[in-house]
Amino acid sequence: MDIGLILLLLVSGVAAGLFGAILGLGGGILVVPILVLAAGVPMHSAVASSLLCVIATSSGAAWKNIANGVANVRLGVSLEFWTVLGAVIGGLVAGFLTGSTLMTLFSIAMVGIAIVMARGGKGEDHFLVPPSVAPANQLEAKVQSTFFDPGLGQTLHYQPRRLPLAMGISSFAGLLSGLFGIGGGLIKVPALVQLCGVPIKAAAATSNFMIGVTGAASALIYYGRGEVAPLAAAATVLGVFAGSRAGASLAGRIGSHHTRRVFAIVLVLIAVQMFMKARGWWLS
Amino acid sequence: MSRIPLVSWVLRIGVLTSAAFLIAGLIDAILSPDPAAWISPASLVADLRGLLRLNTVSLVHTGLVILLLTPILRVIALLFQFGRERDRAFVLMSLGVLFLLTLSTWLSLR
Numbered sequence: 311m312d313i314g315l316i317l318l319l320l321v322s323g324v325a326a327g328l329f330g331a332i333l334g335l336g337g338g339i340l341v342v343p344i345l346v347l348a349a350g351v352p353m354h355s356a357v358a359s360s361l362l363c364v365i366a367t368s369s370g371a372a373w374k375n376i377a378n379g380v381a382n383v384r385l386g387v388s389l390e391f392w393t394v395l396g397a398v399i400g401g402l403v404a405g406f407l408t409g410s411t412l413m414t415l416f417s418i419a420m421v422g423i424a425i426v427m428a429r430g431g432k433g434e435d436h437f438l439v440p441p442s443v444a445p446a447n448q449l450e451a452k453v454q455s456t457f458f459d460p461g462l463g464q465t466l467h468y469q470p471r472r473l474p475l476a477m478g479i480s481s482f483a484g485l486l487s488g489l490f491g492i493g494g495g496l497i498k499v500p501a502l503v504q505l506c507g508v509p510i511k512a513a514a515a516t517s518n519f520m521i522g523v524t525g526a527a528s529a530l531i532y533y534g535r536g537e538v539a540p541l542a543a544a545a546t547v548l549g550v551f552a553g554s555r556a557g558a559s560l561a562g563r564i565g566s567h568h569t570r571r572v573f574a575i576v577l578v579l580i581a582v583q584m585f586m587k588a589r590g591w592w593l594s
Numbered sequence: 595m596s597r598i599p600l601v602s603w604v605l606r607i608g609v610l611t612s613a614a615f616l617i618a619g620l621i622d623a624i625l626s627p628d629p630a631a632w633i634s635p636a637s638l639v640a641d642l643r644g645l646l647r648l649n650t651v652s653l654v655h656t657g658l659v660i661l662l663l664t665p666i667l668r669v670i671a672l673l674f675q676f677g678r679e680r681d682r683a684f685v686l687m688s689l690g691v692l693f694l695l696t697l698s699t700w701l702s703l704r
Binding site: 535 | 599601603605608609616617651657658662664669672681683687690697698699703
């Protein structure tokens with residue numbers, strides 16, 4: 311493998327992980343177009359590499375989030391079956407699609423994600439469900455949780471609600487993850503915050519906790535079809551992992567509102583390039 | 595909840611071990627370029643057969659397989675934790691996830 315290409319993939323991975331962590335995206339949405347447009351990796355291999363990046367960033371962040379109690383493990387496990395089911399279906403469906411069809415669908419999904427980002431992304435905290443309100447059922451009672459938020463300087467106790475709705479949304483997020491190699495946090499986190507009343511930090515940590523398993527479920531299917539280009543995947547995984555660690559420490563220091571809008575425009579531009587490549591109008 | 599850090603350790607060890615193999619593989623690739631490793635995608639069966647050969651491709655494959663196994667081991671660790679806590683509902687949920695992951699593994703090994 312060409313050393314220049316390894317370095318390009320490493321640097322691209324670092325950039326994707328860095329911006330992904332700053333914007334709360336994970337990085338998958340950037341890894342795929344970078345691999346396809348800049349490195350000429352086939353679409354399915356790019357999705358497979360991106361899924362491996364999702365596993366690395368999820369596992370790398372989850373160990374801390376579980377240990378400090380921010381990730382709600384029981385909430386994650388109760389949604390995990392549904393998101394993994396979606397991921398398996400997405401991974402299988404992708405096998406029936408041509409690279410250009412998958413690329414076209416990906417570019418459309420990118421525009422959708424750009425719109426969500428431009429409109430405010432993950433939303434505000436809506437966790438003010440009083441803990442004194444009785445949970446609706448046994449499962450809700452078990453997913454109650456408490457964690458210390460250092461930003462607020464206080465301990466938050468919350469009661470997640472509307473779990474069946476969250477399960478349905480998790481399936482959809484899993485489907486998109488399996489199809490496009492994204493983590494799906496941009497769908498799950500707002501749903502957990504705005505529909506289920508989970509504090510945003512807990513929602514992001516819980517979503518992150520889940521996406522490693524989601525990514526593994528569909529990555530195995532891509533692996534089985536022989537769509538993992540090993541060295542490209544390795545270079546990208548290491549780059550994204552390093553970039554996401556650096557981005558996580560920068561995330562609190564960079565104003566995200568303006569950055570998100572600028573980035574939404576960049577995503578649309580990349581989506582247009584992906585669409586053009588899918589139609590054969592892009593020379594690279 | 596006192597055993598949750600065990601799950602953290604599973605994730606930590608999995609990611610770090612995987613990263614060590616991937617870094618070793620990439621260094622080996624840079625020192626002795628092997629274009630085939632880049633061009634030809636791999637299958638899981640081929641990877642498992644090649645794990646014992648300490649060349650660039652097998653180092654990288656080992657790292658990727660460990661990375662793939664890490665979330666699966668995390669599910670198994672939680673399954674045992676819920677079992678010890680006699681939480682039947684969460685044992686069943688973990689078994690459901692494990693079933694789907696087994697299905698994916700079976701599909702990848704076919």
